[in-house]
Amino acid sequence: MKECKRINNDLVAFLYGELQDERQEFISSHLKECSSCQRKMERLRKVQKGADSLNEDIKTAMASVDWNALPAQITDTVFGKEVQEPKESWVVNISRILFQPKLRPVYAALLIGVFLGALLTYVFVRSPFQRKTTADLISYPPDFIEKVELEMARRETLDYLKKSQYLILDFVQTSAEKEPSSWQRKFASQKVKDLLSKKKYINQQLNKFKMAKAKEICNQIEFLFYELAQMNDEIPAWRLQEIHNFIEEKQLLLKIKLLEKELKQSEKSEV
Amino acid sequence: MPRRTVEENRDVCALLERIKKDDREAFQELVSLYQKRIFLLAFSFFRNREDAMDIVQETFMRLYQKIHTFREGQNFQSWIFQVAKNLCIDHYRKNRSKRKEWASDQNIEEMNFSSQDRDDSHQAVDLKMIFSRCLEKLAEKQRTVFVLKHYNQLKYREIAQVLNISPGTVKSLHFKAVQNLRGLISPYLGRVQ
Numbered sequence: 001m002k003e004c005k006r007i008n009n010d011l012v013a014f015l016y017g018e019l020q021d022e023r024q025e026f027i028s029s030h031l032k033e034c035s036s037c038q039r040k041m042e043r044l045r046k047v048q049k050g051a052d053s054l055n056e057d058i059k060t061a062m063a064s065v066d067w068n069a070l071p072a073q074i075t076d077t078v079f080g081k082e083v084q085e086p087k088e089s090w091v092v093n094i095s096r097i098l099f100q101p102k103l104r105p106v107y108a109a110l111l112i113g114v115f116l117g118a119l120l121t122y123v124f125v126r127s128p129f130q131r132k133t134t135a136d137l138i139s140y141p142p143d144f145i146e147k148v149e150l151e152m153a154r155r156e157t158l159d160y161l162k163k164s165q166y167l168i169l170d171f172v173q174t175s176a177e178k179e180p181s182s183w184q185r186k187f188a189s190q191k192v193k194d195l196l197s198k199k200k201y202i203n204q205q206l207n208k209f210k211m212a213k214a215k216e217i218c219n220q221i222e223f224l225f226y227e228l229a230q231m232n233d234e235i236p237a238w239r240l241q242e243i244h245n246f247i248e249e250k251q252l253l254l255k256i257k258l259l260e261k262e263l264k265q266s267e268k269s270e271v
Numbered sequence: 272m273p274r275r276t277v278e279e280n281r282d283v284c285a286l287l288e289r290i291k292k293d294d295r296e297a298f299q300e301l302v303s304l305y306q307k308r309i310f311l312l313a314f315s316f317f318r319n320r321e322d323a324m325d326i327v328q329e330t331f332m333r334l335y336q337k338i339h340t341f342r343e344g345q346n347f348q349s350w351i352f353q354v355a356k357n358l359c360i361d362h363y364r365k366n367r368s369k370r371k372e373w374a375s376d377q378n379i380e381e382m383n384f385s386s387q388d389r390d391d392s393h394q395a396v397d398l399k400m401i402f403s404r405c406l407e408k409l410a411e412k413q414r415t416v417f418v419l420k421h422y423n424q425l426k427y428r429e430i431a432q433v434l435n436i437s438p439g440t441v442k443s444l445h446f447k448a449v450q451n452l453r454g455l456i457s458p459y460l461g462r463v464q
Contacts, residue, residue, distance in 0.1 A: 012446045016420060018427055047452045050402035051421050054318065057399065058311065058422065061320045065310065071302035074328055075295055078335045 003030070004037055011037070015044050153205035157214055158263050160198055164221045165256045167191065168247060171228065175240060192229050196222065214263070217255050224252070283347040290338055302331055308348075308423065309355045315422035316359045316414075318403055326362060330355040349432035352425075356415060356433055363411075397459075405455040413448035420445055 007027055013019050014027045031038055199222045206215040227243060247253070283304070289297035306327055313326035333354050341350055406414060412434070419430045427445070431438040 009446070012449045013427075013442055015449075016445070018442070043453055043457070044449060047449055047456065048421075050398055050405075050452070050456050051417075053399040053402055054315070054422075057318060058314055061314050061323065062307065062310065064320060065324070067303075067306060070306055070327070071299040074302050074306075074331050075299045077328060078298065078332050079293075079295055 004034060007034075007037055008040060011041060011044055015041070015048060149205075153202065153211070154263050154266070156198070156202050156205060157211070157218070158260060160195065160202055160218065161221075161256050161260050161263075163191070163195055164225075165253065165260075167195070168221070168224070168253060168256075172244070172247065172253075175244070192225050196225055196229070214259055217252075217259055220250055220252060221256075284343060287338060287341060287347075290335070298331075298335065301334075305348075305351055306331075309351070312352065312355050312418065312423050313359055315418040316363065322362065322366075326355060326358050329358050333358065346429075346432055349429060352419075352423075352429075352433040353435075356419075360411065360415070401456055401459045402452075405452055408455060409448055409451055413444050413451065416441055416444040417448040417452070 007030055010019060010023065010027060014024060017024070019027070031041055199218060202218065203215070205211075206218065224243070224246065283301065286297045286301045290301065309327045309330050310323050313323035314320065316326075317323060330351065334351060337354070341347070406417070409417065415434065416430055419425045419433065420427075425433070427438045427441045430441045434441070
């Protein structure tokens with residue numbers, strides 16, 4: 001049995017005459033005695049017969065070719081192609097380097113990167129879904145700013161009137177009792193200059209909100225302050241009297257009080 | 272190496288030297304020498320004349336392009352068979368889907384094997400078709416070895432050179448190929464005598 005197993009491995013090589021003469025003869029004599037190996041050999045011969053069945057096709061195909069003409073034909077094709085092969089231009093060579101299959105993933109990645117970049121830019125910068133700023137989150141009624149400005153103008157005017165009132169009262173009292181030099185210093189001081197410059201600022205506000213009455217009083221106060229700021233030691237008594245008369249005639253202090261009251265009331269009513 | 276092969280190889284080397292200098296006649300002579308062997312190899316692979324002719328032409332074109340890679344002392348027949356075999360495998364892989372379609376159109380199981388009504392010529396056609404399909408079902412290396420051995424009648428040693436494997440491996444692949452073919456065709460052998 002062991003012998004048969006070893007022979008079995010060599011049966012195909014035996015069938016095709018690939019074994020050395022000695023081994024070939026040994027298997028040949030074994031086959032005469034062993035019916036089991038004979039059966040196996042028979043089955044292998046059938047395979048060989050099956051393979052031989054294609055031989056006829058091979059013969060027919062071989063007969064159909066003009067073997068005398070074929071070499072010349074192939075030679076013409078090979079040499080013809082070699083001669084005709086045109087030299088490639090540098091453009092073709094460069095494009096071949098640029099578009100070689102190895103670089104395709106790189107181009108694809110670049111393309112995807114550009115696309116994603118464009119998409120993200122659109123989403124975060126241009127789109128209606130962009131993140132809202134703090135200013136966008138707070139919404140104002142349309143007349144809100146105007147109201148705030150009016151209120152600020154009113155307060156500025158009230159502040160101006162109050163400070164002016166104190167200074168005028170100061171002038172009325174001190175000019176009668178003390179030497180001119182003492183109150184002149186006061187009126188040439190920074191306070192008056194501040195009030196004059198403040199008047200320039202509130203002028204715009206008064207014009208804007210059409211506060212004509214307040215503007216008229218403020219103009220009279222401004223005129224008075226200009227006069228007082230320009231005074232010197234040698235001011236004649238009649239000039240001083242004129243200024244006093246001006247304050248009394250125009251009833252400046254009273255008008256200031258009334259205007260203050262009016263402004264405060266309008267503030268309350270609006271609130 | 273047998274004496275005849277050595278002499279043939281020496282002649283071929285002389286031809287190759289001339290071909291390197293663009294000698295058309297030498298090339299034509301070389302084609303005459305090997306055209307039938309290449310055709311036989313390709314035809315056994317595809318069992319189709321047109322495919323085989325394409326392979327013959329393609330092999331000699333490739334030979335001309337790669338002639339400088341052939342080293343002196345190498346077996347030329349093994350070298351050119353290697354080129355042809357590679358082309359056959361490439362061609363086979365490219366057209367595998369077409370072959371599958373064709374094979375599915377004519378299934379072995381659907382063939383009419385009523386042997387009593389059929390004469391000898393019909394039975395021969397049946398056996399040819401069955402064997403053809405069975406050969407198709409073999410693994411690529413087994414099929415190549417079988418074709419080179421059975422139809423091209425190369426020795427194991429020569430096949431080993433073509434396939435770049437050892438003669439022992441060739442023997443083993445050939446054994447497996449025949450065994451597998453036996454297993455594949457045995458169900459039909461009873462029907463086709």
